[in-house]
Amino acid sequence: MFGIELKNVTRRFDNVLALDRVDLKINAGEFFCLLGPSGCGKTTLLRILAGFDQPENGRVFFGERDVTAVPPHERDTGMVFQNYALWPHMTVWKNVEYGLTMRNMARHERDQKVKRALEMVQMSGYAERSPNQLSGGQQQRVALARALVIEPGVVLLDEPLSNLDARLRLEMREQLQDLQRALGVTMVYVTHDQKEALAMGDRIAVMQMGEVAQIGAPRAVYTQPATRFVADFIGEINLISGEIKSVNPEVVATDVGEIRGHAGYENAQVGDRALCAIRPEALDFLLGEPNATDNVISGRVRQTTYLGEVEQFLVELATGSQIKLMKYGATARGAQPGDEVRLRFSQQRVIVLRDGEEDRDEAV
Amino acid sequence: MKRFDLNWPTLIFLLGLIAFFALFLFYPLWYAFVQSLVVDGRLTFAFYELMVTSPVYQEAILNSFRLGMITTIATTLLSLPLAFLLVRYDFAGKGFVNGLILVPMVLPPFVGAIGMKQMFARFGSINLLLMDLGLIDQPVDWFGGGGFVGVVILEVLHLYPIMYLNVAAALANVDPSLEDAARNMGSSGFRLFRTVTFPLMLPGYFAGAIIVFIWAFTDLGTPLIFNYRQVVAVEIFNSIEDINENPMAYALVVFVLLLTVFFFYLSKATLGNRRYEMIARGAVTSGSRPASRGMTLLIYAAMLSLTGIAMIPHVSVFLTSIAERWFMTVLPQETTGRFYAMVFEHPMSLSSIEMSLMLSVLSTTLDIGLGIAIAYLLTRTRIPYKGVLDAVAMLPLALPGLVLAFGYLAGYSGTFLDARHYPVPLLVIAYAVRRLPYMVRAAYAGLQQTSITLEEAARNLGASRLRTLLQITFPLILANLVAGGILCFAFAMLEVSDSLILALKDEYYPITKAIYALMGRIADGAFLASAMGVFGMVLLIVGLFLAGRFLGRRMGELFRA
Numbered sequence: 056m057f058g059i060e061l062k063n064v065t066r067r068f069d070n071v072l073a074l075d076r077v078d079l080k081i082n083a084g085e086f087f088c089l090l091g092p093s094g095c096g097k098t099t100l101l102r103i104l105a106g107f108d109q110p111e112n113g114r115v116f117f118g119e120r121d122v123t124a125v126p127p128h129e130r131d132t133g134m135v136f137q138n139y140a141l142w143p144h145m146t147v148w149k150n151v152e153y154g155l156t157m158r159n160m161a162r163h164e165r166d167q168k169v170k171r172a173l174e175m176v177q178m179s180g181y182a183e184r185s186p187n188q189l190s191g192g193q194q195q196r197v198a199l200a201r202a203l204v205i206e207p208g209v210v211l212l213d214e215p216l217s218n219l220d221a222r223l224r225l226e227m228r229e230q231l232q233d234l235q236r237a238l239g240v241t242m243v244y245v246t247h248d249q250k251e252a253l254a255m256g257d258r259i260a261v262m263q264m265g266e267v268a269q270i271g272a273p274r275a276v277y278t279q280p281a282t283r284f285v286a287d288f289i290g291e292i293n294l295i296s297g298e299i300k301s302v303n304p305e306v307v308a309t310d311v312g313e314i315r316g317h318a319g320y321e322n323a324q325v326g327d328r329a330l331c332a333i334r335p336e337a338l339d340f341l342l343g344e345p346n347a348t349d350n351v352i353s354g355r356v357r358q359t360t361y362l363g364e365v366e367q368f369l370v371e372l373a374t375g376s377q378i379k380l381m382k383y384g385a386t387a388r389g390a391q392p393g394d395e396v397r398l399r400f401s402q403q404r405v406i407v408l409r410d411g412e413e414d415r416d417e418a419v
Numbered sequence: 420m421k422r423f424d425l426n427w428p429t430l431i432f433l434l435g436l437i438a439f440f441a442l443f444l445f446y447p448l449w450y451a452f453v454q455s456l457v458v459d460g461r462l463t464f465a466f467y468e469l470m471v472t473s474p475v476y477q478e479a480i481l482n483s484f485r486l487g488m489i490t491t492i493a494t495t496l497l498s499l500p501l502a503f504l505l506v507r508y509d510f511a512g513k514g515f516v517n518g519l520i521l522v523p524m525v526l527p528p529f530v531g532a533i534g535m536k537q538m539f540a541r542f543g544s545i546n547l548l549l550m551d552l553g554l555i556d557q558p559v560d561w562f563g564g565g566g567f568v569g570v571v572i573l574e575v576l577h578l579y580p581i582m583y584l585n586v587a588a589a590l591a592n593v594d595p596s597l598e599d600a601a602r603n604m605g606s607s608g609f610r611l612f613r614t615v616t617f618p619l620m621l622p623g624y625f626a627g628a629i630i631v632f633i634w635a636f637t638d639l640g641t642p643l644i645f646n647y648r649q650v651v652a653v654e655i656f657n658s659i660e661d662i663n664e665n666p667m668a669y670a671l672v673v674f675v676l677l678l679t680v681f682f683f684y685l686s687k688a689t690l691g692n693r694r695y696e697m698i699a700r701g702a703v704t705s706g707s708r709p710a711s712r713g714m715t716l717l718i719y720a721a722m723l724s725l726t727g728i729a730m731i732p733h734v735s736v737f738l739t740s741i742a743e744r745w746f747m748t749v750l751p752q753e754t755t756g757r758f759y760a761m762v763f764e765h766p767m768s769l770s771s772i773e774m775s776l777m778l779s780v781l782s783t784t785l786d787i788g789l790g791i792a793i794a795y796l797l798t799r800t801r802i803p804y805k806g807v808l809d810a811v812a813m814l815p816l817a818l819p820g821l822v823l824a825f826g827y828l829a830g831y832s833g834t835f836l837d838a839r840h841y842p843v844p845l846l847v848i849a850y851a852v853r854r855l856p857y858m859v860r861a862a863y864a865g866l867q868q869t870s871i872t873l874e875e876a877a878r879n880l881g882a883s884r885l886r887t888l889l890q891i892t893f894p895l896i897l898a899n900l901v902a903g904g905i906l907c908f909a910f911a912m913l914e915v916s917d918s919l920i921l922a923l924k925d926e927y928y929p930i931t932k933a934i935y936a937l938m939g940r941i942a943d944g945a946f947l948a949s950a951m952g953v954f955g956m957v958l959l960i961v962g963l964f965l966a967g968r969f970l971g972r973r974m975g976e977l978f979r980a
Contacts (some may be wrong), residue, residue, distance in 0.1 A: 107599055127602040128611075140600035144618040153614070154604035205604065 056241055057118030058083040063236045064113035066099055073099040074110065075265040081243060083118075086235050088256030089245045092288065095262040097245045101211050104243060106130045117208060126213065128157070129324045133202030134211040138218070139194045147173070147197050148182040154205040156219075172204035172397035175234065196230075203234070211403040216251065228255060249289045253277060261285045281319055283408050286332045293338070293378045295331045296410055299323060303374075305407045307331050310374045311352045316405025328410040335367070335381040337404035340389060341397040349399045354378065356394045370396060424800040432792060433802065439789075440811050443848050447826025448676060454829065455669035464671035476654070476671070483636050483651040490574040490635035491582075491628050496724070497575070498583035498627075504718050506590045508710035516722050518967065523729035525959040527915050528577040529640025530934060530952035531732025533945055535573065535633050536562075537742075538735035548749045566645035566884055574635040576729045581634075582627045589623025590616075615758035625686045630817075633679055637819035640915045640935065651675060651728025652821055652916075659920060662829060672825050676818075677910070683817055684754065733956060740949035758943070768951055770926060771933030778843070781912035782850035786907045787900065789851070790858030795888075797859075798866040799874075816856040820916035824849055828920055838921045846929070848884040854907040861903025865896030902969035913955045930955060 059081040064072040073096045082085045089097040102108040103115060106127035114123045122130055133154075141150050151172055155165045173179045176196035186194055195215060202210055215231075216224045232255055246252050246346050252259045253273040260270045261284075269281040280286035283294065297309030307314045307329050314331045323329070345351050354370040357377060361367075368380040368390060380398065382389055390396055455466055470476045481857070505517060537542045539561040545560040562569030570712040593616060601615040616651045617624075639652040648657070651671055658668035710718065740758055742751035762768045793812050796802055815823070827845050828838050873895065918929040930937060934948040941947070 105599075105603055107602070118696035126607065127599070128605045128607040130603075131605075132603060133601065134603040136596050136600060138594070138596055140594065140596040142597055142600070142615055142619075144621075153601065153606070157610070201600075201604070 056083050056239065058085075058241065059209060059243070060116040062114045063116065063198055064100075064110040064115070065105065066096075066103065066108065066110050072265045074103070077265070077267055079260060079267060079270070081241065083241055084239050086232070086244065086255060086257045087267045088252040088259045089243065089262060090247070090249060090252040090259050090289075091262035092247060094264075095377070096265040097247075097262050098213060100262075101213055101243060101245045104209070105132050105134050105211050105280040120223045131205070131208050132211050133205055133207035133209075135198045135202050135213065135215045137197040137214045139186075141194055141197055141201075142178070143186055145186075146182065147178065147184050147186065147189070150186065150197060151201045155203065158205065168204050172200040175203065176200045176230075191219050192227065194369075195219060195227060199231070199234070203240070205236070207240070209243060212242060212244045215244075216248055217246075217248070224251075231255070244366070253289070261288060263288075279319060279406060280332065280408070283332070283410070286406070286408065291335050291379060293335060295328060295333070295376075295378070297331065299325055299327045299329050299407065301325060304402065305329075307407055311372050314350050314352075314405055315348075315402040316407045319408045323407060330408045330410045332406040332408050333400055333404060335379040336383065338378070338380040338398050338400050339382070340380075341399040345399050346401070348402050350402060350405065351397055351399050351416050353397045356390045356392050356396055358392060359390065370398060423803055429796070429800065429802065433796075436789075436793070436808075443827075443852055444811070444814065444823075447823060447830040450830035451669045451672045451822075451826045454666055455673045458666065466667055470674065475649075476667075479649050479651050479654045480674070482649050486567070486570060486650060486724060487632040487636035490561050491632045493571070493575045494579040494631050495586075495624075496584045497579045501583055501725070502587040502590050502723070504721065506587050507707050508714060508718065509707050510710040510715040510718060512961065516718070519722055519726050520583055521963065522726060523576055523733075524580050525963060526577070526609070526733050526736065526952065526956050527640060527913050527931060528573040528638065528732070529644050529915060530642035530931075530948070530955065531736060532569065532573050532641050533934075533938060533952065534735030534739045535569065535732050535738070535949055537739045537807070537945065539569070544735075544738075544749045551749065552583040562645060566642070566647035567694070569645045570641050570647050573641050573732060574638060576723050576732060578631045578634055579729070582631050585623055585627025585630070586620070586781035589620040589627075590624065593619045622686070629682045629686060633682070633817070633819055634882065636678070637675055637821045637916070639821055639919055640931070643935065644938070655821060655825060656920065659825075659828065668825065668827070672822050676822050679817060679819060679822075687691040736949045736952045736956070739946055740953045741767065742946060758946045761943075761947050762950050762954065763803060765937075765947060767925060767928060767933050767937060768947060771928045771930045771951075772954075774927060775912050775929040777902050778846050778850055779908050781847045782854065783904055783908040784845065785851040786854055786858040787904050789855060791900065793859050794866050797863060799871070803852050812859045813856050815853050820853055820914075821920070823852065824917040824920040839923055842921045842923065842927050846917060846921050846927075849921060850911040850914055853914070853917065854910055854929065857906050857910075858903040861899045861906070862896065862979070865899030869895045898969040902966040905962050905969070909959045909966075912958055
């Protein structure tokens with residue numbers, strides 16, 4: 056088991072920058088998620104780790120070892136492919152055994168390890184089946200066993216759950232986490248599903264157009280997004296633009312009044328164009344008097360949507376823009392379309408982001 | 420809703436189709452089968468006994484097997500590396516190189532043999548050239564083993580493109596992520612090929628190998644020219660004259676037929692239930708990568724030298740056709756165009772061209788009609804036993820021409836279709852049946868790629884079924900139909916086994932039979948035959964080129980099993 060380090064890795068496909076000077080450190084034994092929309096470079100990054108693709112620039116280290124030029128079959132990684140890539144001309148057993156055979160392991164040792172690996176993923180009864188006779192979830196587990204049986208230094212997973220239906224996905228998610236914890240192996244997990252990344256990762260790297268936008272623990276990435284892109288991509292968020300009036304604590308002058316929050320980026324200056332990012336669940340209807348740390352804005356309810364465990368309100372502000380509010384576990388009806396309401400939100404839950412020009416085009 | 424679309428026109432056409440296949444596909448085979456087993460109303464296995472006990476037939480069968488095996492192995496060794504280079508690497512001019520591979524197919528191997536015999540004779544160009552260069556002292560017997568080597572060389576040079584098309588398709592269909600997975604598990608190089616890539620290619624490879632084997636096993640023209648007579652095909656051919664006294668040929672034909680069936684059954688039984696394509700899902704990375712400069716150079720060097728060697732028969736046929744005098748010299752001493760003039764003067768060559776044109780036009784017309792109708796039924800209607808219709812229409816692809824032609828000759832002997840009196844109807848049908856799969860495939864591909872909603876849109880706006888067919892469907896698939904038609908025509912013009920077996924009177928000889936007959940009949944036979952061969956070659960090149968233009972890159976699909 057080892058950690059992974061990427062230094063200044065660049066990869067270009069026909070003038071499209073798939074990876075742009077990426078620096079990344081993955082700790083040994085960590086469950087690390089690469090998260091981003093399609094085309095952000097996360098799969099390219101994973102293929103570079105596996106050795107299927109070479110960076111034009113930069114180096115890749117497994118522990119102390121520079122593996123940049125090492126061919127895939129000498130890397131000692133175990134990869135789980137998005138389409139599982141189980142060999143259809145081999146049985147489940149042969150598929151799992153293959154990596155051990157390639158390592159010239161003795162027969163009885165192979166048998167033992169394959170048996171254990173299949174037990175680990177609860178596929179012992181299917182050893183003699185052909186992969187074609189298995190369901191998606193079963194194929195998934197065999198692919199996992201194949202990657203784990205060689206006891207690799209790192210397991211690479213390329214959207215392994217994306218071909219499964221929703222319920223199975225949840226089940227596999229838990230199994231995968233349990234396995235990772237039990238084995239203590241480093242896992243690099245590529246996904247475009249932010250919920251998956253939040254639920255599974257020890258840390259997440261959010262990628263955007265070939266660059267790493269933010270790295271951090273799930274909680275940090277969710278509550279403290281570093282850019283508008285990250286804020287938008289993970290979960291839902293309301294953005295109110297304005298200009299920074301004073302710093303520490305930050306006060307932003309907006310069209311709906313002054314909003315107090317805290318900067319999500321370094322060196323926030325008075326006069327910066329800024330966005331106040333507020334999660335919908337951070338908002339609440341103000342019924343009595345506000346606390347000293349609360350921001351308050353007012354508007355009119357446009358639409359309510361009842362979703363069971365949560366009720367969602369769209370509130371139109373004085374400027375005409377809309378803001379979303381979510382209330383969990385509401386038993387009685389909170390507000391109705393047309394109601395004039397005041398909204399409160401604590402200043403701890405307002406992240407002040409830079410309103411950069413470059414962000415504006417990319418963010419939704 | 421009804422389970423099937425069976426209106427009266429469809430039903431009548433289907434019945435006609437059944438009758439057609441019954442009469443001209445199954446009856447001839449059945450006839451040969453019965454004749455090989457029943458003599459004077461009694462069941463006998465005497466002929467099969469003779470086949471395995473007589474040294475003559477043993478020898479012939481053994482030779483044919485050797486011919487088939489060696490040809491299959493040699494074409495495999497040629498096409499596997501070739502397929503890897505051309506499928507796995509991207510380089511400038513890839514389309515051109517892919518086209519180059521098909522070039523050797525434009526000459527029936529037996530015509531090439533005529534030229535090769537001149538060039539590789541004891542005192543032919545090659546030996547003389549090598550002796551001039553001081554590389555050898557004594558002339559080399561190139562076609563050693565009584566011509567066996569010569570036959571093998573020509574079969575290999577003619578058939579490796581077919582093997583290549585199958586192998587390349589099989590390789591291209593291997594999901595790259597399956598190889599990536601193996602590399603990830605520590606496999607590489609030949610080990611990766613042996614454990615993962617080749618097993619996955621096996622179904623496609625096997626299909627190609629069977630075609631090549633059967634083709635070499637049953638080729639008639641090439642052994643005849645090399646006078647290598649101890650093979651099954653020639654034995655069958657020789658017994659045509661006295662078929663009524665010696666029914667041995669029936670047994671041999673049935674043997675070839677059973678062999679073919681056996682191989683296809685074997686491939687189905689061992690590989691048929693493996694549907695490798697099905698499992699690959701999700702994002703698939705591209706399996707090819709750009710070739711480096713050195714690699715590109717290597718690819719071109721390999722391709723050009725291979726094509727160069729494969730073109731030796733063509734070049735030698737051309738040289739022979741323009742040689743005024745060619746004896747004991749490397750190149751002809753004097754060249755002449757008189758053999759080309761002779762093609763249009765000699766009564767046999769002239770009538771054979773007329774004959775071939777007529778036969779090809781008629782058989783192609785029949786193919787187009789049947790092909791479109793069958794493809795339409797398969798893609799656009801719900802009829803019972805669709806799979807059977809599909810299989811039957813494709814059957815001639817696997818059936819050796821020799822077997823079918825022999826069945827026609829024997830089965831319709833004594834009827835108004837008797838080829839001994841007037842072979843034209845049977846020749847037209849034989850040509851048509853043999854090429855039908857190409858036409859069905861071409862039309863099928865067109866119909867499948869044309870969205871049915873385009874037709875439904877026309878129906879929705881009030882066009883009748885027939886009108887939709889004529890105004891919407893046909894124009895959309897015209898390119899496919901034209902390409903299929905050109906292929907049928909070009910191959911019919913140079914058809915060998917049907918022509919050799921079914922045309923038994925001088926005045927009904929098609930081109931190929933005339934070439935064969937002229938070889939032995941007149942003093943300048945080889946030269947005149949070569950000139951006719953060049954004509955045929957040009958015709959086939961133009962045909963393939965035109966078909967390629969209409970069909971684009973999908974052309975290779977027509978030659979795959």
